[in-house]
Amino acid sequence: MTRRDGWLSRLGYGAAGLGGLLLLIEAVPRLGLVDGRFLPPASEILATLATQLGTPELWVALGETLRGWAIGLALAFGAAVVLGVVIGIVPGLRALTNSTVEFLRPIPSVALVPLATLLFGPSLGSTLMLVVYAAFWQVLIQVLYGVAAVDPVAFDTARSYGLSAWSRVRHLVWPSALPYVMTGLRLAAAVAFILAVTAELVIGSPGLGAEIQVAQSSGAVSSVYALIVVAGLVGIAVNAAVRLLERRVLAWHPAVRSEVAA
Amino acid sequence: MLEISELHKVYVSPGRRVEAIGSVTLSVGAGELVCVVGPSGCGKTTLLRCVAGLLPASGGEVRVNGVPVTGPPPRMAVVFQEYGRSLFPWMTVRQNVELPLKEKRVPAARRRELVAGSLESVGLSDAAGAHPWQLSGGMQQRVAIARAVAYEPEVLLMDEPFAAVDAQTRADLEDLILRLWRDSRITTLFVTHDIDEAVYLGQRVVVLSSSPTTVMEDLKIDLPAGRDQLTTRSLPRFGELRGHVYRQIQRARGHGADR
Amino acid sequence: MTASGPLKVLRALAMPALLVLAWWAVSGSTFYLPSPAAVARAFAETWLSERLVDDVLPSAGRLLAGYALAGLLGVGLGVPIGLSRRLRATLEPVLEFFRAVPPPVLVPLIMLLAGIDTPMKVLVIVSGCVWPVLLNTVEGVRALDGVLADTCRMYGVRGVARLRRFVLPGAAPQIMAGLRQALSIGIILMVISEMFASSSGLGFTIVLFQRQFQIAEMWSGILLLGLLGLVLSLLFRRVERWVLAWYYGSGAARA
Numbered sequence: 001m002t003r004r005d006g007w008l009s010r011l012g013y014g015a016a017g018l019g020g021l022l023l024l025i026e027a028v029p030r031l032g033l034v035d036g037r038f039l040p041p042a043s044e045i046l047a048t049l050a051t052q053l054g055t056p057e058l059w060v061a062l063g064e065t066l067r068g069w070a071i072g073l074a075l076a077f078g079a080a081v082v083l084g085v086v087i088g089i090v091p092g093l094r095a096l097t098n099s100t101v102e103f104l105r106p107i108p109s110v111a112l113v114p115l116a117t118l119l120f121g122p123s124l125g126s127t128l129m130l131v132v133y134a135a136f137w138q139v140l141i142q143v144l145y146g147v148a149a150v151d152p153v154a155f156d157t158a159r160s161y162g163l164s165a166w167s168r169v170r171h172l173v174w175p176s177a178l179p180y181v182m183t184g185l186r187l188a189a190a191v192a193f194i195l196a197v198t199a200e201l202v203i204g205s206p207g208l209g210a211e212i213q214v215a216q217s218s219g220a221v222s223s224v225y226a227l228i229v230v231a232g233l234v235g236i237a238v239n240a241a242v243r244l245l246e247r248r249v250l251a252w253h254p255a256v257r258s259e260v261a262a
Numbered sequence: 263m264l265e266i267s268e269l270h271k272v273y274v275s276p277g278r279r280v281e282a283i284g285s286v287t288l289s290v291g292a293g294e295l296v297c298v299v300g301p302s303g304c305g306k307t308t309l310l311r312c313v314a315g316l317l318p319a320s321g322g323e324v325r326v327n328g329v330p331v332t333g334p335p336p337r338m339a340v341v342f343q344e345y346g347r348s349l350f351p352w353m354t355v356r357q358n359v360e361l362p363l364k365e366k367r368v369p370a371a372r373r374r375e376l377v378a379g380s381l382e383s384v385g386l387s388d389a390a391g392a393h394p395w396q397l398s399g400g401m402q403q404r405v406a407i408a409r410a411v412a413y414e415p416e417v418l419l420m421d422e423p424f425a426a427v428d429a430q431t432r433a434d435l436e437d438l439i440l441r442l443w444r445d446s447r448i449t450t451l452f453v454t455h456d457i458d459e460a461v462y463l464g465q466r467v468v469v470l471s472s473s474p475t476t477v478m479e480d481l482k483i484d485l486p487a488g489r490d491q492l493t494t495r496s497l498p499r500f501g502e503l504r505g506h507v508y509r510q511i512q513r514a515r516g517h518g519a520d521r
Numbered sequence: 522m523t524a525s526g527p528l529k530v531l532r533a534l535a536m537p538a539l540l541v542l543a544w545w546a547v548s549g550s551t552f553y554l555p556s557p558a559a560v561a562r563a564f565a566e567t568w569l570s571e572r573l574v575d576d577v578l579p580s581a582g583r584l585l586a587g588y589a590l591a592g593l594l595g596v597g598l599g600v601p602i603g604l605s606r607r608l609r610a611t612l613e614p615v616l617e618f619f620r621a622v623p624p625p626v627l628v629p630l631i632m633l634l635a636g637i638d639t640p641m642k643v644l645v646i647v648s649g650c651v652w653p654v655l656l657n658t659v660e661g662v663r664a665l666d667g668v669l670a671d672t673c674r675m676y677g678v679r680g681v682a683r684l685r686r687f688v689l690p691g692a693a694p695q696i697m698a699g700l701r702q703a704l705s706i707g708i709i710l711m712v713i714s715e716m717f718a719s720s721s722g723l724g725f726t727i728v729l730f731q732r733q734f735q736i737a738e739m740w741s742g743i744l745l746l747g748l749l750g751l752v753l754s755l756l757f758r759r760v761e762r763w764v765l766a767w768y769y770g771s772g773a774a775r776a
Contacts, residue, residue, distance in 0.1 A: 013610035021615050038634050099533040100540065103747075106754040108708040110724075111746035113716065114731030114739050118553060193692055196562050196624040198709070201625050209626065216629035224633070235621030316671055333674075340675045347668040352690040352767040361686060362676035395771035413676065 022046075040222040049226035056229075058211070062234065065207035068124055069196040069238070073189055074132025080136050080188075081181065084143025085169060088177075094144070105141065109134035109195055113202055122204035130195045135188035142184030146177025182246040189242045193235055209233070263292040263327060263449045264313070264417050270321035282308045284474035285322065290417075293447040297460035299507060300470030301515045306453045307343075309475065310421045313451065314340050316395035326417055329435055337418070343422040345403040349394040355381070356390040359409045366413070380412035393459065400431035400493060404438070411442060418450045433491050436463060440489060457511065461485075461503045462494060469507055471514045478510055555737040564741035572726065580723040581749070583639060584711040586647025591707070592700055594758050595651045599658025599696075600688060601612055609659065620656055624649030632717065640720075642714040649710045650703035653694065661695025662688060694768050696762050704757055708750055723749075 025042040028034050040048075052058045087093045089232050116126040150173055158168050200209025208231055215223035273284040282305045290296045300306050311317040311323050315334040324331040326338065342348040349358050356377055363373045381387050384404040394402050404425060410418055420439075424432045436459060443450055453461050460467045460482060469479045483503060487496060494500055540559055548556040555563075568577065602608050602616075627648045635641040654729065665688065673679065673687050689696075715724030725741035 010610045010613075013607060014614040017611035017613070017615050020611070034634075037676070095532050096536055100536045103537070103751060106750035107743075107747035108705065108712060108750050110709045110712045111727075111743045111750075113712070115553075115743065116726050117728075117731055118736075118739075118752075194625065196710075197623040198625040198713060201628070202713055212626055212629055216633065223634060224630055228622060228630060231626050232618050232622035235623060236617060239621060311671075314671075314675060316674060334677070336677065338675065340671070342668055342671065344668045347666050348672050350669065350686065350690070352693075353686070361678060361682075365677045365679075365682055371652050393767055393770060395767075409676075 014150075019075070029162055029257075036228035037221060040225065044222050045225040045229070048222040049229055052223065052226050052230075057097055058230070061206065061208050061211045062230070063194055064124075064205075065200065065209070068127035068131060068199070068205070068207060069192050071124075072128045072196065073135050073185075073192045075128070076135035076188060076192070077139050077185060078133045079132075080139035080184070081143055084140050085147060085173060085177075088144055088147025089165075089169065089173060094148075101137075101140070101144075105137045110198065110202075113199075116199070117203050122206070124205060126198050126203045127205045127207070130199045131192045134195045135192040138188040138191055139181070142180040142187070143177060147173055148181030150176045170180065179250055186242045188240075189238055190235075190260040193238050197231060263294075264451065265325045266291040266309075266313060266322070267325075267331030269309070269312055269319050269324060270361035271304065271305070271312055271317070271504045275398050281474040283312070284476045286412045286470070286475055286477055287322075288468050288477055288480060290449055290451055292449055294465055295443050295450045295463060296466045296468060297452045297454060298468045298470060299333065299454055299460040300475065301472045301511050302455055304470050304472045304514070305475040307421055309470075309474050310340075310419055310451070310453050314338065314419055324500045325465060332459075333396065337414075337416040339413045339415035340434075341403070341410050341418070341420045341423045342428065343425050345399060345406055345423070345426065346394075348406055349402060351395055354391050354393055355386065355397070355405050357396065358405060359412050362409065362413050376414070377411040379516075380408040383445075384408045384438060388519065398431075402433060403427060403435060407438070407442070411446070415448060418448045420450065420452045422454055423452075424459070425467055432459075439463060439493065449457070457504055457507050458495070461507060462489060462491075467503075467507060469514070478514055481507065553736060559737045560740045560744065561683075563735075563737035564744060567738050567741050568745055576721055576723055576726050577745070579639075579721065580711055580715065583642050583722075584646060584707055587710075588650055588703065588707045590643070591647045591650035591703060592654055595649065595654025595699065595703070596658050596696060599655045600662055600684070600692075602655075603659040603662025603692070604688070605771040609663065616652070616656060616659075620652045624652075624704060624710055628710070628714055628717055637717075637719065642711070642719075643689075645714040646707050646710045648706045653702035653706065654699040657695045657699025657702075658692060661692030664695070665691045694765055697765060701761070703758060704753060705750075708746075708753065712746065 022042045025039070025045070029036040029039050029041045061253065087097055112130055116129040120126040120129065153169070154172055154176075158172050163171070192260055197209040199205050200207035200211075201213050203210075204210050204213065208227060212224055212227045212231075215221075215227060266289065267287050269283055269286045271281075273282060286309060288296075288298075293521065298306060298309070299382040312319045313331070315324075315331045315338075318332075319493065321494045326335045329335070337471065350361070353361065359377045359380060360373060363376060378387070378389075381390055384407055386401065386404055386408060389397060389401065390406075394405060397405070406423070424435050425434065439450075439452075440463060442448075452460070452463055464483050467483055468477055469481065470476070471478050481503070485499060485503070544554070544557055548559075550553050602612055628645050631641055631648060635644050645769050669687060669691065673683050680685060711722075712727075714723040715722035716728050719725040723742070723746065727739060727746070730736075730739040730742060
C-alpha cells in the first residue's frame with residue numbers, strides 16, 4: 001500500500017466517523033430519545049459555536065485559559081528540570097529525596113483547591129497553583145529517569161577528561177536526558193490544560209472553565225456544549241503543538257528518527 | 263500427502279504489483295522430509311505462508327491429503343523462525359505446549375501424556391514450569407518444536423527454524439529434528455537458506471530461483487539414512503551434493519541480478 | 522543503592538522529618554498554616570469519626586464503582602476497535618477528540634443530564650476514566666505480535682480462547698498503562714463532582730471547611746486526599762506487578 005493512498009482512505013473513514021457522530025447527536029434529540037433541553041441537536045450546537053466564535057468574550061476567555069496554562073507549565077517545567085538535574089547528579093540526593101517524591105507525587109492536585117481559594121480567590125493565582133503542582137511532578141519524574149539513564153561509561157569518560165560539573169551537565173547529562181524531558185513536557189502539557197480548566201470551573205478563575213460554569217448555571221445548554229467543543233479542540237491543538245516541538249527538538253535522536261520513518 | 267501445483271502469488275496494492283512467486287509445483291509424499299532452499303529474498307517465507315493457509319494464493323492450489331487449502335488446515339503445525347515471538351510469554355512452557363491440544367478438545371489425561379512425552383523428546387522435561395523468556399534461544403525453539411509434535415500433525419512446516427541460533431545449538435537442533443522425524447515419520451517441509459542444512463536433513467532438496475520464484479531443481483539426496491554430523495558431513499558425496507546445490511543457487515542469484 | 526536496612530530507613534525518614542520541622546518553624550507566622558500538631562489533632566477528630574462512614578467511604582465507593590465501570594467499558598470497546606482496521610480508522614478522530622476534552626468540563630454537562638446524586642458522580646468518573654483505558658486498549662490490541670497471531674491461527678486458537686489467551690494478555694501492558702492514567706483522573710473527578718453540587722462526600726466536606734475558615738480541618742482534608750491518592754497508587758502498583766509478572770520478568774518493560 002502506498003503511503004498516500006492509505007492516508008487518503010483513512011481520512012475518508014475518519015470523516016465518516018465524525019459525520020456519524022454529528023448525525024447521531026442530530027438524530028437523538030430530534031427523535032425524542034433524549035430531551036432536547038439536555039442535549040440539543042448537533043446543528044444547534046454548531047450554530048451556537050459559530051455565534052460564540054464571533055464574540056470577543058470567547059476569545060478573551062480562551063486567552064485567559066491559555067495564559068494560565070502557559071505560565072504554569074513554564075514555571076513547573078523550569079523548576080522540575082533544575083531540581084531534577086540537581087537531585088539526579090548530586091550523589092546520595094536521589095536516595096534521600098525518594099520517599100518524599102513518592103509521597104507527594106500521587107497527591108491529587110485538586111486537593112489544593114480549597115487552599116488556592118483561600119490564598120488567591122478566583123484569579124490567575126489559583127489557576128497557577130493547581131497547574132504548577134500537577135505539571136511539576138510529571139516533568140520531575142521524567143527528568144530523574146533521564147538523568148539515571150545517562151551512560152555511566154560516558155560519565156566516567158567525561159570525568160577522566162576533566163570536564164567541569166557544568167559542562168558535564170551541558171554536554172552529557174542534558175542531551176542524554178532530553179528525550180525523557182520532552183516526554184515529561186508532553187505529559188505535563190496535557191495535565192496542565194486539564195488543571196487550568198478545572199481551576200476556572202471550580203474556583204471561578206477567569207477562562208473557558210468559568211464560561212462553562214456560567215453557561216450551565218444560566219441554563220444556556222447549547223452554549224455549554226459549544227464551549228466543551230472549544231475545550232476539546234484546544235486540547236487537540238495543545239497535544240499537537242507539543243508533539244511538533246518534541247519532534248523538532250529531538251530530530252537528531254534515534255528513537256524519533258525511527259518513529260518518523262515508520 | 264502435500265501437493266503444491268502451479269502456486270502463484272502476487273502482492274497487489276494501489277499503484278504497485280509485486281510478483282513474489284511465479285509458479286511453484288512440488289509434492290511431498292507421506293512420511294517424507296523435503297528441504298526447500300533458495301537465495302535470500304526468494305519468497306521462501308511467502309511460499310510457506312501460502313502452504314500453511316496463512317496467506318491466500320493468487321493462483322494455483324495447495325492440497326493436503328487431496329483437500330484444497332483455504333485456511334490453516336486442521337492437522338498441520340508450523341515452527342516459525344522467530345522463536346522468541348511464537349511462544350506466549352505469559353504462559354509457562356507446559357501451557358504453551360498444551361494450549362493447541364485444549365483447543366482440539368483432547369481429553370485431559372491424553373493431553374498430559376502428549377505434553378509430557380513431547381517435552382521429554384526435546385529434552386525439556388525439567389523446564390515445563392518455566393516461562394519461555396527464562397530459557398535460551400535454542401531451548402525456546404525446542405519448546406516450539408515440542409508444541410508442534412504434541413499436536414500430532416500430519417504435515418509439519420518449518421520456516422528457517424534455526425536461522426537465529428548459534429552454530430553449536432543449530433547442529434544439536436538439526437539432529438533433534440532428524441531423530442523426531444525418524445521416530446514419528448511426520449511429513450515435513452523444511453524451509454532454509456542454509457545449503458549444508460538442507461543437504462544434511464533432506465531426503466530431497468528443492469532449489470528455488472530468486473523472485474518471482476520457480477522450482478529450479480528437485481534433487482534426490484542419496485546419502486545413507488543414518489545421518490550423523492561428523493561422518494555424513496565428511497562423506498565425499500555430501501560435498502558433491504553441496505557443491506551442486508551451491509552452483510544452482512549462484513545461478514539463481516545471477517538471474518535475479520540481471521533481471 | 523545497596524544500603525543496609527537501618528540506613529535505608531534513616532534515608533527514607535530524614536527528608537520528611539526535615540520538612541515537618543520546617544513546617545513547624547513557619548506555621549506560627551500565618552493564619553493559613555496551622556502547626557503540624559493542630560492539623561494532626563484536627564485529622565483525628567474530623568476523620569476518625571462518623572465522617573469516615575458518612576463521607577469518606579461513600580466517596581471511595583463511587584470512585585471504585587466508576588473506575589471499574591470505565592475499565593470494563595474501555596476494554597470492552599477497545600478490543601473490537603483495536604482488532605478492526607476499518608473501525609479504528611473510522612473512530613480515531615472521534616476518540617482523539619474525546620480524549621482531548623479536559624474531563625472536568627463534563628461535570629456541569631452530566632449534572633444537566635443526570636442530576637446531582639450518586640449516579641451523576643459515578644457517571645462523571647466513568648466519562649473521564651474511560652478514554653485513557655479505551656485508547657490504550659486500542660493501541661495495545663493493534664500492536665499485538667503478528668507471529669503469535671499466526672501461531673493462534675495455525676493451532677486453531679480462536680473465539681473466546683483467542684481473546685483470553687492471546688488478545689487480552691498481549692494487550693495487558695498497555696491496558697494497565699491506561700488504567701494507571703485513569704486512576705489519577707478518577708480521583709480528580711471524584712473530588713470535583715463533590716465540590717460542585719453535593720451535601721456529602723470528601724470534596725464537599727473539604728470545601729465546607731474552607732468556607733467556614735476551619736483551617737486546620739481543611740488541611741487535614743488535604744492530607745486525607747493525599748493519603749487516599751498514595752494508598753490507591755500503591756495498591757495499583759501491587760496489582761500491576763501481579764498481573765504483569767511475566768512482562769517485568771521478561772525484561773520487556775523499560776524503566
